[in-house]
Amino acid sequence: MSSLTDQTASELLERMRSGDVSAEQIAAACLDRIARHDPAVGAFLRVGGDEALAAAADVDRRRRGGQAVGLLGGLPVAVKDLICVRGQVTTCGSRMLANFVPPYDATVVERLRAADGVLLGKTNLDEFGMGGSTENSAFHPTRNPWDLERIPGGSSGGAAACVAARMAPLSLGTDTGGSIRQPSALCGVVGLKPTYGRVSRFGLVAFASSLDQIGPLARTAEDAALLLEAIAGHDPRDSTSAPAPVPPYSQTVRQPLSGLRLGRVREHYGEGLDEQLAAATEQALDVYRSLGAQIRDVSLPHSRYAIATYYIIAPCEASSNLARYDGAHYGHRTDERQMRADLRQEQRRLEAAGDTAGVDQLDTPLVRLYRQSRAEGFGAEVKRRIMLGTYALSAGYYDAYYLKALKTRRLIRGDYDQAFAEVDLIVGPCTPTAAFPLGAKLNDPLAMYLGDLYTVGTNLAGLAGISIPCGATREGWPIGLHLQAPAFEEDRLLRAAYMFQQVTAWHQRRPDLP
């Protein structure tokens, strides 16, 4: 008998509707699987067992009583720990916010509750979403369910791993430069980054505000469509959310696209792309050809500047967004008594040495509080990006870095506009390599950044992208196919993904967990 956790969200929803299985049973099965396998995988930071069961039982009660239930009808959903849930610790994977309890729900969480999604727990991530391996979590790394010695990708590593490991049928991640799509590719699941403005950012702890977007992770296009439909739409609390109407993705996803024109990006087949991944991508194109799609070569000439542009803009915004974690209002505060004692001692030492300039330059207690709290609270990667951003925004550098990056960003967006005049979707590899071993790139940030090569352009241009399983390496590690669509064409992405999954079985492969 196929266990509940092996089934997709859509299958489970059907079974709940027919009365065959209850939401409480499904939640219990997920919790059971988490208890059994998460100690090895480390996808979750916190699991809300009792609350999940109670919420599921409530949906069951209403369904039995003939009352209407929401779109998600009692399906469990895991939530990345960068998204605020009222009354629950939301750490952002940072020591800085180890005790932060938001007094409000993010809009997406409100919508999940309104759609009768059952919150299963909070998933692990790279600190504040900064990283591509989930090794930058202040708490523990997450491991790839396909090989526990490998990284799951990041920053939504927990979100992707929990879906791949069948601990949750659905999860919410966030994507600033590829943070949903890259871990989805490396873990062999479906991950969609919606158009900027499609999903409210209210309650998403900001990394880079002009790039951040919340999106669904699932095992199939249908399931991703369901979750996206539940969370998308305008929010008056987020000025950057779009007032555009939300199509009923879960209903349209099964409609095939005819005359589909796919653009194959010339620049994506250059240096750095693993040949196994290149081959898998080509095979995926063949699949689309067999479905009647036309493949055309397109060019994104400025895509070679995408990484550089991204690693200016995102750190600039981050340096400002993370300024509030100063120990005065939010975040870890250093041991003040000790700090003052140290400061007095330093002063006495300088005075004894007759170093008046040194005394004059000594930190005030307030400045020392800031410095020390931030030095203790943030991890290395977050500090690196705060420094990058602070530098790039400084007087004398702003024009050369930030302003230049904004101009390049417009050129990148222009490339996409031109390409989309000729094709419906852009298709290519999602990552240059499959999952790499833990620790492999920890001391080589540049190599880590290059892993975002194919995904950052989508964020810079504010468009939509999806990664779907399209193959496996010889060792069996998943490979993701990256599809990108014009703004607000998530429907097209999901339908294309569904078509692919109808004729392939990559999404049905399961990792063997001990």
Place this chain on the structure above:
Amino acid sequence: MNASPYEIVVGLEVHVQLKTRSKLFCRCSTQFGAPPNTQTCPVCIGMPGALPVMNQEAIRLAIKTALALNCEIPAFTKWDRKNYYYPDLPKGYQISQYDLPLSQHGFLEIQDPKGRFPARRVRIIRAHLEEDAGKSMHDEAAGQADSRIDLNRAGTPLLEIVSHPDLRSPLEAKAYLTELKLLLGYLQVSDCNMQEGSLRVDANINLHLATPDGPVATPIVEVKNMNSFRAVERALAYEAPRQYQVWLETGQRLGDVPKQTRGWDDQAQLTRAQRHKEESSDYRYFPDPDLVPVRITAQQVDALRRELGELPAQLRQRLEATYGLDPYDSDVLVNQGRELVDYFIAVADASGDGKRASNWVQQEVLRYLNEQSATIDRYPVGPAALAELLAAVAQGLVDTSRGREVLQYMVERGVGAAAAMQHLGIQAVDSSELVRLCQELLAANPRIVADVRSGKQQAIGALVGQARKRSPNANPAEIKRICLELILGTE
């Protein structure tokens, strides 16, 4: 008067709290005086994950003010982040406007009816919107470095109005602030209460000197912590000779040293240099990615322009042109605010005598309001009733001093002019009766008659007093005239 060896050059930065019901980027109340940290929400305390949403009313009030300051309103404006660390700034940045402000290139005209400085058009560089920070309250007790933060004010809309350095004396600076405050009052966009912090002033001041080597400008100093217009005037009056002394001692010119910030100490009546560390900052401005740029249409601007109404400068001109007031009188009336001017206009129109209405409003009505610390809406005598009294005075039914008694009675009893006059027994005194009264007085006072004959006309005053005792309604000028005629005319 000795010519000053220097010219004072002042530019002012004024922060005005706009009178919106809610804050600039959230729905919290802006009411002053609530218990600390009770008017806050996740947005204005910068809680992780919270996002700002712009208050349209703040934009409206800001544009109205900018229009009244003759500013241009560009079609496109945006929000920027000004990054700095301070405990009363919970996000670690202030949402403000940097390179594309909401308005720019305006002016405000000032003049002095007493003629102490020439009429001046003070150019406005820009007026932009930004959010206020919270308030730090420092416990200065020795050893106890305890600070408390109240975030009720955090996120309140401020309009920062920056003038060109067009002001040439402390008095002009004060006049500019007075006129600005009056304008904001007419527009009803701000309470302008310096004690409550709804109007704050920073001044930039330096000196221009003529030296044998040509003109020289001294380094600019920014003066802060001034809590009243008077303090601004005094701080600048203190600062100018101080800077001159520094020039004599150091010869430092503009550009030789970084801009200094000094705080005004109102107790000691002097400015003090603030710590160097507190002033040097790189704010790392960049566009706020949480907010969308604001587009302002010509239609919106036109609609707001129509809401402006008559502003103080126009109103002064109208009072002078229509009611024959001199600039001093129109200034006094207009400076009292629109409501008082409306009262004056109603009295003047009904009585048909602008000058007389102006005198009575300034002398009688304003005196009462000052004594009672009241505003015109609390004045018990309506404009029609006052106009009726003024008509009686104009017709000579009652003289000015008796008229004051009538008004006093009207104020106390809340009755009209006719009723008050009747109650006080005021009626026109028949002139033959008045002649008889004077004849009797002259007969009874031969001494006075003799004095007057010998040239001491002022002796007649005693007769006027006696006449008024016997006939209170008698017009003193009439009595004087008749008595003089009777004495001197019979010679």
